[in-house]
Structures are given as C-alpha cells and as structure tokens.
Amino acid sequence: MELSDSVLAHLRHVAALPDLSGTRYELESEIGRGGLGVVYQALDRELDRRVALKVMDAALAGEARLIARLEHPAVVPVYDTGSLPDGRTFYAMKLVGGARLDRYIAGNPSLAERLRAMRRIGEALAFAHTRGVIHRDLKPQNVMVGEFGEVYVMDWGVEAVAGTPAFRAPDAHLDQRSDIYALGALFQFVLPAAAPPALRAIVAKAMNHDPAERYPDVPAFLADLERFQEGSAVEAWREPWWHRLRRFGERNAVLLWLLTAYVVVKFLLFFLRKV
Amino acid sequence: MNKIWIGLLAGLILGAVDGATAWFYPETKNLLAGIMVGSSIKGMVVGILSGWFARKVQSTGWGIAVGAAVGLLFAFLVAATDTVNGRHPYLEIMFPGFVVGAIIGFLTQKMGATPMKRQEL
Numbered sequence: 001m002e003l004s005d006s007v008l009a010h011l012r013h014v015a016a017l018p019d020l021s022g023t024r025y026e027l028e029s030e031i032g033r034g035g036l037g038v039v040y041q042a043l044d045r046e047l048d049r050r051v052a053l054k055v056m057d058a059a060l061a062g063e064a065r066l067i068a069r070l071e072h073p074a075v076v077p078v079y080d081t082g083s084l085p086d087g088r089t090f091y092a093m094k095l096v097g098g099a100r101l102d103r104y105i106a107g108n109p110s111l112a113e114r115l116r117a118m119r120r121i122g123e124a125l126a127f128a129h130t131r132g133v134i135h136r137d138l139k140p141q142n143v144m145v146g147e148f149g150e151v152y153v154m155d156w157g158v159e160a161v162a163g164t165p166a167f168r169a170p171d172a173h174l175d176q177r178s179d180i181y182a183l184g185a186l187f188q189f190v191l192p193a194a195a196p197p198a199l200r201a202i203v204a205k206a207m208n209h210d211p212a213e214r215y216p217d218v219p220a221f222l223a224d225l226e227r228f229q230e231g232s233a234v235e236a237w238r239e240p241w242w243h244r245l246r247r248f249g250e251r252n253a254v255l256l257w258l259l260t261a262y263v264v265v266k267f268l269l270f271f272l273r274k275v
Numbered sequence: 276m277n278k279i280w281i282g283l284l285a286g287l288i289l290g291a292v293d294g295a296t297a298w299f300y301p302e303t304k305n306l307l308a309g310i311m312v313g314s315s316i317k318g319m320v321v322g323i324l325s326g327w328f329a330r331k332v333q334s335t336g337w338g339i340a341v342g343a344a345v346g347l348l349f350a351f352l353v354a355a356t357d358t359v360n361g362r363h364p365y366l367e368i369m370f371p372g373f374v375v376g377a378i379i380g381f382l383t384q385k386m387g388a389t390p391m392k393r394q395e396l
Binding site: 254255258259261262265266269270273 | 299385
C-alpha cells in the first residue's frame, strides 16, 4: 500500500510529538520550533494551568538548570523538568502571552516604549552576567514582550549555539562583550529609522568590532541609555556645541520661559513708565 | 542640600538681583542698598515657604503656582507699605515679585533633596 505525501508528513509529525503519558502535562499545540528543540503549549493537570514545554535532546538538559539559576523578572521562570520515554528531555516554564520582539516592533511602538523594552532586556542580561551566564544568541526572536509591557529574554546560554549572524559578534571567543555586541545589534533593530544621533552612537559603541572599545559591561550600556532618557550627554557621543545648547534648552525649557517672562516684565515696566 | 535651603539661597540671589534693577530708576537709585536688602529678605521668605511646600508636594506645576502666589502676596505687602513719589509702586514690585516667586517655586521643585518618608510598620 502506498501512502500519499500528506499522510506521510502527518505520520512523521505525530511520531515526533512528545509522549507525555507518564507526566502531569497534556499536549495542546506547538508554539515554536528551533534548531535545538520544539516548544509546545501544554496543560499542567495538577495545577490546572497552561505552561510552555520545551522538548529537546537530552544532551542539552543543562539549559533548564542554567535558566532555573536566573531568577529575574525578565527571565522566564522554569517550573519543572523531566525526561520522556524516547530519551528526550523537557522542561516546563511560564507560558508568556504577548508578542515576540520583532512582531512588537512591527507594531511601531513609541521611542519611549522601545527604550523601556531595551532597558528590561539589558537588566536581564546584566543580571545573568553577574551569575556567570552569557546569552550567546540574543536576537528579537528570543525576546517576548508581554501584554502589559513586561519583557522576557529566552533561550539562554546554550553551548551548542554560536549566535545568529546579524547579531553575533565577530569575536573568536564568545564572552560578556560578545553579548554586549548582540545587545547593540538588538538595539539597532529596535530603534526607529529616524533615531536620535545619541542613540545611534550607543549602538555603534556597543557594536564596535574591537571588544575593548565596546561598553565594558551591560550596566555601562544601561547608564548611557539612562543618560539619554534624562536629557544628559551620552558617553558614546561627543556632541557638537549646538546639540549641547539645544539639549540644555529642552531640559530647562520651563526655567528659560520664566526667566524670559521676568526680563519682558522688567522691560515693559521700564519703558511704559516713560510713556 | 534640602529644598528649604535651596529656596533660601535662590530667594537671596534672585531677590538681590531683582532689587538691583532699582539702579535703572533715577527715583530709587539712591535707595539701592536698602531695596536690595529688603528684596533679598522677601526672596528668602518666599524661598523658605516654597521649599517647605516642595518637601510636601512634588509637582512642578503646583510648585510654580504656589511660589508665584507667595511671591505676589509678599510683593503686595512690600508695595502697600512703600511709597515712591507719593504713590504705592504696586505694578513695579508685584509683577516682578510674581515671576521671581514662580522661578523660586520651580527651582525648589527641581533641586534639593526630598526627605525620606517614614516607613510605616
């Protein structure tokens, strides 16, 4: 008996589905698929809640332990881990609603919203670095933005991953500075076409081909971002004097208006007195 | 430096500068020192009150409004007790006093440390 291509494809798909019969989880649907595993939506029958279940090769089981070490608001929490009858391993994590960063940016959020997302990503990365974890594959597809603006960085530090070309540092050896390069590349992706030159300078510094010329750490990157948001000069850009003047005017607009009002009042009183 | 000190300092400087503009008026030129001292004291009082308000309420708009109102009130009191060429200089003192008060109110909102709120147990 010969089977049609569509039937064969269906059988292959069903055969690849994880057998969760010995677990507390019930498979619902596939969420995403990558080179290192497949993520499903599943129901945790014991706690009656939906979770994201990542199924992957047993050799990559360390990923769950790695993420479990990163308890941070911008890192998806791992609930549980286990093995399947076919030898594959899985871990259950929080099912995050919302959109991937690339889709979120396609919705054209404001500059303030983009910067807020970048700050959250940077904070998660800075935290991971203090725990000795580097991400290795920071890219828009590995960041989720929730319905309420919460940000989650996913797919942490798998040794087998060498990064995605557009976001990977040209370094021979991946370390924290390589993550800073990827953070800069991600920032470039997040910025709108008409971004202020100060922000472009932050991207350029983070993405410098010489690791020594990049920000020394993620907090330094975040500090420059904060300086921009506060209307201060950023470390990455030696701004021309007219930019400095304009920034001063923008930062002190109310005070300048009040001083102008004072001078106008004084002039009017002086000249009206003579009329 | 706390907000009351900021108000005091801003009031002293702006009051002195405002008083110094009396130099441009021939009728008050000879009274410059006294006007500057009086204007500085008025500025310091407005500054202290604005600084005290800024410790209680953190709002630039309200800070400017209260500073301007207090500046206007004290300028009125000064103008009401003062006479130049037989008349009260209400306009000459109250208009600048209003704007100087607004500037002091703004500065006390933007500068100086806010006291930590006592944590409720």
